[in-house]
Amino acid sequence: MKKLMCFFAFFLPGVVLAATGHEVHLDEAPIDLTDKASLQRGAKTFMNYCSGCHSMKYQRYQRTFSDLGISDELGEEYLQFTGDKVTDYITRAMPETAAAGWFGAAPPDLTLVARVRGVDWLYTYLRTFYVDPERPFGVNNKVFPEVGMPHVLQPLQGTPVETFEEVMVDGEMVKRYAGIKSAGDGALSPEEYDQLVGDLVNFLKYTGEPFRLQSEKIGKWALVFIIVLFVFVYLLKKDYWREIH
Numbered sequence: 001m002k003k004l005m006c007f008f009a010f011f012l013p014g015v016v017l018a019a020t021g022h023e024v025h026l027d028e029a030p031i032d033l034t035d036k037a038s039l040q041r042g043a044k045t046f047m048n049y050c051s052g053c054h055s056m057k058y059q060r061y062q063r064t065f066s067d068l069g070i071s072d073e074l075g076e077e078y079l080q081f082t083g084d085k086v087t088d089y090i091t092r093a094m095p096e097t098a099a100a101g102w103f104g105a106a107p108p109d110l111t112l113v114a115r116v117r118g119v120d121w122l123y124t125y126l127r128t129f130y131v132d133p134e135r136p137f138g139v140n141n142k143v144f145p146e147v148g149m150p151h152v153l154q155p156l157q158g159t160p161v162e163t164f165e166e167v168m169v170d171g172e173m174v175k176r177y178a179g180i181k182s183a184g185d186g187a188l189s190p191e192e193y194d195q196l197v198g199d200l201v202n203f204l205k206y207t208g209e210p211f212r213l214q215s216e217k218i219g220k221w222a223l224v225f226i227i228v229l230f231v232f233v234y235l236l237k238k239d240y241w242r243e244i245h
Contacts, residue, residue, distance in 0.1 A: 029123035030198040042203025047079045056090035058111040115208040126197045158186025
């Protein structure tokens with residue numbers, strides 16, 4: 001039952017958005033899986049701000065460190081906080097029972113979240129929290145209304161507030177939503193925060209498909225092999241049928 005509640009808490013708001021026809025513009029995420037520096041920064045952000053509540057139960061520490069060009073020693077010292085071995089899967093620091101008690105349901109595993117939600121959704125989601133005193137954690141989200149997650153990156157972004165602009169509609173001045181703006185009390189500038197979120201989403205994209213770059217490389221060589229093989233097969237076919245015709 002708890003897993004079912006967690007599923008609905010995580011996915012139902014997206015279904016409600018689709019059903020009501022309310023669409024939120026999704027910004028394009030700056031994805032580059034060849035940028036190891038970005039992936040390393042994303043891994044650092046995840047481990048420091050996300051792994052307390054969220055796990056990556058299909059991804060091992062050692063595999064992550066190896067793919068991102070991080071030694072096991074540095075990874076264990078700066079990116080592991082649960083006491084697990086480097087060969088273990090990435091687990092949350094918070095006990096599941098405690099998480100379920102505090103949040104109503106244990107926060108979902110994020111190994112495949114980029115494949116489920118999409119990188120543009122994640123990128124926009126992490127940049128559209130805004131202050132809402134009526135919510136339990138004091139924040140809401142434009143992409144994920146009634147979100148049950150606190151804005152853990154707020155110390156970096158600063159207090160996010162909704163902004164509005166006045167526009168003329170049918171001869172009357174009305175207020176229209178104009179975006180989210182930091183109150184300026186964060187550790188990062190808006191540009192730096194956008195980059196941090198982009199790096200984090202880039203890392204989540206990697207964990208959803210760790211073999212992607214390798215598969216694309218193999219796929220290119222497979223296509224080259226097929227083209228070369230086709231040439232030889234075609235020449236063989238012509239030589240075989242030459243005497244018959």
